[in-house]
Amino acid sequence: MLVDLYEAAKFLRSAEDAVIITHRSPDGDCIGAGYGLKDILAELGIRSRVVCHDVIPKRYAFLTDGITNEDFEPKTIIAVDIADTQLMGDYEKIYGDKVQLCIDHHESNKNYAERTLLRADATAACEVIYDLAKYMGVNISRHCAMCLYTGIATDSGCFKFECTTPRAHEIAAEMKRTYDINFAKINRNMFDVKSRGRMKLDAQLTDLMEEYLDGRVVIICITQEKMKELGVAMEELEGFAPKTIQLEGTEVGILMREREDGVFKCSFRSAEKVNVSQICQTLGGGGHARAAGCSASGDISEIKEYLVEAVRKALDE
Amino acid sequence: MLVDLYEAAKFLRSAEDAVIITHRSPDGDCIGAGYGLKDILAELGIRSRVVCHDVIPKRYAFLTDGITNEDFEPKTIIAVDIADTQLMGDYEKIYGDKVQLCIDHHESNKNYAERTLLRADATAACEVIYDLAKYMGVNISRHCAMCLYTGIATDSGCFKFECTTPRAHEIAAEMKRTYDINFAKINRNMFDVKSRGRMKLDAQLTDLMEEYLDGRVVIICITQEKMKELGVAMEELEGFAPKTIQLEGTEVGILMREREDGVFKCSFRSAEKVNVSQICQTLGGGGHARAAGCSASGDISEIKEYLVEAVRKALDE
Numbered sequence: 231m232l233v234d235l236y237e238a239a240k241f242l243r244s245a246e247d248a249v250i251i252t253h254r255s256p257d258g259d260c261i262g263a264g265y266g267l268k269d270i271l272a273e274l275g276i277r278s279r280v281v282c283h284d285v286i287p288k289r290y291a292f293l294t295d296g297i298t299n300e301d302f303e304p305k306t307i308i309a310v311d312i313a314d315t316q317l318m319g320d321y322e323k324i325y326g327d328k329v330q331l332c333i334d335h336h337e338s339n340k341n342y343a344e345r346t347l348l349r350a351d352a353t354a355a356c357e358v359i360y361d362l363a364k365y366m367g368v369n370i371s372r373h374c375a376m377c378l379y380t381g382i383a384t385d386s387g388c389f390k391f392e393c394t395t396p397r398a399h400e401i402a403a404e405m406k407r408t409y410d411i412n413f414a415k416i417n418r419n420m421f422d423v424k425s426r427g428r429m430k431l432d433a434q435l436t437d438l439m440e441e442y443l444d445g446r447v448v449i450i451c452i453t454q455e456k457m458k459e460l461g462v463a464m465e466e467l468e469g470f471a472p473k474t475i476q477l478e479g480t481e482v483g484i485l486m487r488e489r490e491d492g493v494f495k496c497s498f499r500s501a502e503k504v505n506v507s508q509i510c511q512t513l514g515g516g517g518h519a520r521a522a523g524c525s526a527s528g529d530i531s532e533i534k535e536y537l538v539e540a541v542r543k544a545l546d547e
Numbered sequence: 548m549l550v551d552l553y554e555a556a557k558f559l560r561s562a563e564d565a566v567i568i569t570h571r572s573p574d575g576d577c578i579g580a581g582y583g584l585k586d587i588l589a590e591l592g593i594r595s596r597v598v599c600h601d602v603i604p605k606r607y608a609f610l611t612d613g614i615t616n617e618d619f620e621p622k623t624i625i626a627v628d629i630a631d632t633q634l635m636g637d638y639e640k641i642y643g644d645k646v647q648l649c650i651d652h653h654e655s656n657k658n659y660a661e662r663t664l665l666r667a668d669a670t671a672a673c674e675v676i677y678d679l680a681k682y683m684g685v686n687i688s689r690h691c692a693m694c695l696y697t698g699i700a701t702d703s704g705c706f707k708f709e710c711t712t713p714r715a716h717e718i719a720a721e722m723k724r725t726y727d728i729n730f731a732k733i734n735r736n737m738f739d740v741k742s743r744g745r746m747k748l749d750a751q752l753t754d755l756m757e758e759y760l761d762g763r764v765v766i767i768c769i770t771q772e773k774m775k776e777l778g779v780a781m782e783e784l785e786g787f788a789p790k791t792i793q794l795e796g797t798e799v800g801i802l803m804r805e806r807e808d809g810v811f812k813c814s815f816r817s818a819e820k821v822n823v824s825q826i827c828q829t830l831g832g833g834g835h836a837r838a839a840g841c842s843a844s845g846d847i848s849e850i851k852e853y854l855v856e857a858v859r860k861a862l863d864e
Contacts, residue, residue, distance in 0.1 A: 388705050388706055388707045389705055389706040389719070390705045390731070390738060390739075394731070396719075396721075396723040396724045397720070399706075399716040399720035399723065400716070402706070402713075403713040403717045403720065406716065413711070414707070414708055414819075417707040418707075418818065421707060422707075422793050423794075424794065424795065425795060426753075429794065430753060432749070432753075433750050433753045433754070435749065435750055436743075472739065475739070476740060476741050477741065477746065478740050478742060478743075501735065502732065502735075520731075
């Protein structure tokens with residue numbers, strides 16, 4: 231059931247021993263939302279722990295270091311930034327059908343929770359959580375602000391993408407006026423600083439780009455073998471997807487990352503015209519109009535053919 | 548003489564047949580400031596023309612197309628985003644000692660004008676001009692907003708760099724609530740879309756990076772020959788400078804671009820510690836703490852040695 235700020239706030243105040251579930255292949259928004267919400271619950275005197283199917287990438291350690299995920303039998307189950315229980319990984323079996331509150335911003339949200347606070351027009355789940363905290367009059371600590379800023383910045387490509395709302399800018403302005411936080415350092419670590427392996431991979435970008443439909447579609451496929459060759463971890467490929475639409479004239483870009491043998495995480499980016507969330511939903515995934523994803527397994531060539539065909543149809547419409 | 552908003556506004560209202568000078572190697576901020584101010588003067592019934600020593604890069608055509616730079620004997624001389632008359636190129640001789648109002652945000656501004664509206668803490672000259680227009684109660688047209696947004700976005704690396712003020716975010720929020728502008732398209736064209744030549748150059752980034760002082764300093768030098776080889780124009784190298792500080796551990800990056808035979812435009816970027824504006828001022832240039840520039844001519848190796856030595860001193864302090 232979709233709920234508003236009033237009902238979400240009422241539920242949060244009554245929460246007790248909460249588990250906060252984040253999605254697999256965690257990014258800045260789900261980590262920021264998870265740990266930001268944990269801070270807000272702490273202000274309310276409620277203990278909680280953030281869980282994730284995958285290991286949190288090192289670059290987010292500044293948000294998670296020193297934070298204790300307490301051990302208890304959970305009484306409240308919350309999901310953040312999760313459109314579909316599939317994205318919980320191993321936690322789907324344990325909590326998938328027991329989520330009492332989901333806070334999200336994906337238009338493809340499956341409405342699987344008892345209560346869903348969904349703002350599909352929000353830049354990030356962190357934007358929704360910031361507004362929820364303000365609505366509740368709960369103090370937003372410096373650490374909480376860092377978490378929420380990180381989510382807004384990473385999901386918006388640092389205020390670059392179409393999903394960037396006026397509200398995202400207002401929140402950034404409020405935070406910059408309120409907290410002594412090195413925002414530029416966060417941005418630098420999220421967007422600019424790269425390992426030598428990642429630098430080498432970036433250098434191979436043009437070689438890796440496969441153009442289809444006269445360059446309107448670009449696929450970059452990074453296999454396990456390629457990652458091994460360059461010494462790059464899967465997590466270091468976050469932020470690589472937008473590169474698939476950098477070439478003049480490209481409308482849709484797809485980054486395929488081999489998660490395990492023959493299983494690919496496919497991240498779609500759209501320049502302007504195509505709603506890639508709709509495409510990904512037909513492929514069992516979801517997301518936003520200009521950034522979405524799905525999984526695919528099997529023969530690489532067949533997957534590519536299939537994905538290009540799906541985009542071709544959307545471009546023809 | 549430094550002036551405040553009141554005096555700048557009073558002067559602008561009395562302007563007549565104005566020339567607005569922008570700096571050579573024009574970027575989004577001086578072009579946005581020039582054409583944005585032209586719109587504001589038009590609202591006041593004052594005709595004007597924007598001049599620049601260099602040709603305006605194609606990517607800014609969306610701001611300049613269809614705008615008439617009227618022909619007249621100027622009575623008012625205004626400079627925007629120009630810290631030093633040297634940066635006017637050929638216009639220095641004509642107007643260098645006649646500037647009646649300079650609107651700027653460079654801490655290194657030489658105070659060469661009769662009146663200087665300087666806000667060294669502003670993200671961009673466009674931020675100063677937006678606030679000036681608001682102060683004056685002048686209507687900001689959609690085109691003017693596009694100009695001023697472009698300047699703020701480009702000078703801040705799309706709200707990424709340390710120079711990004713809360714005010715920059717507030718202005719972006721106000722604009723997004725007020726105007727029907729495709730901001731994401733502007734951002735995409737400013738930051739992401741690349742020609743094949745520029746893509747090839749990006750692919751050579753790691754090969755072009757020369758590391759000094761254990762990687763704390765990186766120099767990338769792009770000669771005329773290299774540009775010819777790749778079919779890349781000088782103007783396409785804008786936005787390349789931040790790449791010099793992408794490697795983990797790099798504190799200062801320098802992009803050297805050969806403007807003409809043996810004459811290099813040197814763009815400095817600083818990650819966190821070093822004030823590169825101070826370094827560039829000792830080399831006859833200027834700018835901001837984390838982004839500054841100067842010119843150098845002569846033997847490439849000697850220039851590099853000289854620049855590295857200047858940074859070494861600053862790092863030792």
